[in-house]
Amino acid sequence: MESKRIAFNKKGFISLDALLSVEEVETIRDIYDQLLQDKEKTGHLRSDLAGGKKEDSKKVERITQIMRPSTIITELLKTGAYKKALYWAKELLGEDMEMDFDMMINKAPHTNTPTPWHQDAAYWIAMPDKRSASCWIALDNVFEENGCMWFIPKKEEQPLLAHKNLPHGGALYCETDTAEAVSVPLEPGGCTFHDGHTLHFSRGNTTNSQRRALILNFRPKKMIDYEREQGVDHTGERKQRNQ
Template identity: 50%
Template sequence: MGSTTLNIEQIEFFNTNGYLVIENLISQDQIKTYRDIYNRFLNGEIETGKNRVDLGVGLGKNTQVENITQIMWPCDFVPELLDMEYHQRALSMSKALFGNDMELDFDMLINKAPGTNTPTPWHQDAAYWITLPDKRAVSCWLALDEATIDNGCMWYVPKSHLQPLRVHRPMSVKGGALVCDADEEEGIPIQIKPGTGIFHHGATLHYSRGNATSSQRRAFIINFRPKAMIDLERQAGFDHGRTGSAAERQVRNEHSK
């Protein structure tokens, strides 16, 4: 395991490009522990109710499993996650990037099951959020499997966080994912090994292809933002899926008027 903070060069790279790769974000001996917890969510041993949705609804044709499995707030169901390596190290690094007032806003699991082959559309995370006066926000995307182009590794458009947000729209009439106009020619794929994390700015443009392989592509994402902004979100009724996606959409629509 390396340092729990970041050096000047890493911070400058993030500020310039809008993303930063951190190898061995969690120790190799912890990968199995996280995979075991993750699989308990996927197989239903940990019942998540409305917190489990198909982010790829209307985008793929799978009927036996979700096209893209999204489980919000895993730390609500397994509270010990908050004290484990990933949450603690990612929080420390988010503070190095944006300041000591950064705190956990939400966490989520996004899995692309074998052969589901459903792309996550091009988008910027900030398009999903309500408007806040302080725009500091960073997500960490942790790979629990090898992430490749063929199974859905992340693609980023460098420096896109320095431009205005693009216009987003629902990808499907059934809801689910948002999309904006972009293509792979703008971006670069980031293929990484298990245990590697990628931090990206809330306004960084990104996407991933579908999983066309016979293996899982399990990702564990944590988002951080200033505590004062989290308080404003909660006061507005915005809690990133804790109370249900329909309520969330209504709050977001009200704030976008």
């Protein structure tokens, strides 16, 4: 545990081979697939990170993002993912860590659309306590060809870079040197943790199957309260808030 904590604070990310059991993964997959298929219930929380015009809405979503899925199907909160990820967040960053929000990000087969390089903190308001950990849980075998995570090891006092939006409400992205980037393939139930300033990216899915990921974000309880006081609940417009 100590070695993971040191690595997280030095590099900005770590990986765990098996956060969840096979049975736990199967339970989450069932709920995940229900949400992917139900565009009516998820419509107010759903978007395509690849961006797209309204007239493209009937086409295949290339990078489906569903924010706060556990507010739609609360059974998600009872799965092992939430308890185990919180345990690790507390071990990595302190006992005051709590879950801020969850989200699903799916890459459909043969959509071949990368998630661009970015830092999560660009989406968030500036906060006095910058501690954060995002747990990215693989629900399928993930590898470079279907969109596993890539990270650039964090420099000391990693700055927040200037970000822009992809057209038509797409994801934020930034320009950066990727010479030191490393990929992190995972089996189902494996995960990564990264902090808000760590640069990360994933390639598009060029395979025959889905690339399903569940992401849980953690930060100090006081900072969650601070966000909510500012009206931030991670269900609104996707834009750069922290500059």
